[in-house]
Amino acid sequence: MFQLIAPDGTVTGAGELPDPETRLRLYHQMRRARHFDERGWVLYRQGRLGVFPPFGGMEASQVGTAAALSADDWLFPTYRDTGAALTLGLPIARTLAYWRTSPHGWSMPENLKVLPFYIPIATQYPHAVGAALAEKRKGTKNVAMAYIGDGGSSEGDFHEALNFAGALDAPCVFILQNNGWAISVPTRTQTKATNLSRRAEGYGIPGVRVDGNDVLATYHVTREAVERARRGEGPTLIETVTYRVKPHTVADDPSRYRTDADNEGWDAKDPVLRLKAHLMNEGLMTEDSEAALLKEVADEFEAALQEADAYPDPQPAEILDHVFAEPTPQLRRQREQILSEENA
């Protein structure tokens, strides 16, 4: 399994580390992601955020992979990939809006090719292949990246997409976040395979297994895969080995299906603290500079929260918007019905 820094932050890998500026940028992104996750819980308990799937503990898996993309690339995130979407540039306020079940969280910013979080599992994998092929046809160097979980990699769509991408040389990067669980089902119940990156072999494409709690490692291997795809050499499957330390959603109770023994050791592998230790060891960060960064992150979040709070509530007739470019006669009548009943 590819790794660059150990849980205590010491350099273990022979590969090259990204430059100091990049390492600090990755730390900043991981802190933004973690802050969202932590504040999200509080907001949920306060009734200010809806049910959302936490991703705390998986920041290196999401930030390191998404950070390898440029703004012109595509991102197909699952519901658990808030951290990846934030890293690519999805505004915090929009992200909050999505998890607040507000339509303001649905239309993605013009300058990004990121899709709303996918709720059905695996169904977006083939979309990434199509988007990648379209970029290739247009002669760009842009790539498409799609995320999936260990559970999701059991779905037919996952396998069909990998096969298509290989056969058609699509510039795709497939991220398989192996976080150990699909709700209550551990990976060992999900599949007999013990190394999911090797699934790539069956489709004739490279598979890489990486320490998903080491952001320098996930960033490194994803950059290589992205560069490969840009050079026209085809897709890569990357398995990030990590752990879902949190419940499946903020409303889930994992004590029904997993024990403390299952969780053991994962706190010590915390991806954020790992990079922090490394940056401290290397003299790239001090407690003071980190404190300033944390304040910046917190201030940014609170400002975004205010922005999200100011989004107006949706109007009843909005449930019929955006079904077609032009509403059908039926939709027009249904809109009239909603409006008249509102006033009745």
Add this chain to the structure above:
Amino acid sequence: MTATAARTETRTMTMVAAINDALDIALQQDDAVHIFGEDVGVMGGVFRATDGLQARYGAERVFDTPLAEAAIVGMGIGMGLAGLKPVAEIQFAGFLYPALDQVLSHLGRYRHRTRSRYHLPMVVRAPYGGGVHTPEQHADSPEAILAHTPGIKVVIPSTPADAKGLLLSAINDPDPVFFFEAIKLYRSVKEDVPVGDYRVPLGKARIVTVGDDVTVICYGGMVEVAQKAAAAAKTAGIGVEVIDLRTLVPLDTDTILASVQKTGRVVVVTEAPRTGGFHSEISATIAEEAIEFLRAPIIRVTGFDAPYPPFTAIEDVYRPNAVRVARAIKAAMGY
């Protein structure tokens, strides 16, 4: 066993407890019954419908599958061909779609394409419907797709006792049955449910309230909505006959037509999208078979031709409520 015999002893249960009870009895009665799906084993299902069953019957008969709906249904088909009684769970009806190839291409056709040499005694359970503020795609009502597929029976209970009685009938039916469970009803109602092997036959509607003026036809999550509307109408002196279909396939047209002949006015209620919904099938059947009895146009109260909205603030606009049904009743009366 008949309902009459079972009426001797009852226990108060929610719908989800009644479903659990039915599954328990089915596993106990017949070794061929196997329950499987995502999270049904160790966890006992995200709604706890299969709670405790793995502990009682072992992980060979109650087991977690990998996350793949097509394989869940497809594997069930093979099990059914080979003599087992598969009872699969699709975690939410909105996640049935990856399995539709297996459902549409195979599940409904096996008996027909083997001239009854093979048949599929399979049950697929799926929570469906809205009203509980779920995320995208968790609140879909795809029953019309299944009812439109030849060879598949479609059952949608609205009470705990019916859920138990219909599920036991479904598991003991020789043909494939889709069993949709309204999420909204899982824990919101409690009632006395007969203990032991209690069956409600498929294809027999239930008259919920008797009335002479308007017939309201509904099923699943819409029954309590219709009941509220009927109660409101009653205070206004309008007698509403609420019919809970219980099963869409087979459809109890006799009960529907008898009521329509009496009232001459019809309101059909579902929470599914409007165009092409099962409500349209009911309306067309009435128009064909009883048009001479109609004193007003048939009125459909339905969801809309848009994906079910996950926007908590306005979700309830989509799902029919008692006010909308009451308005339709009034319109039918005023025609």
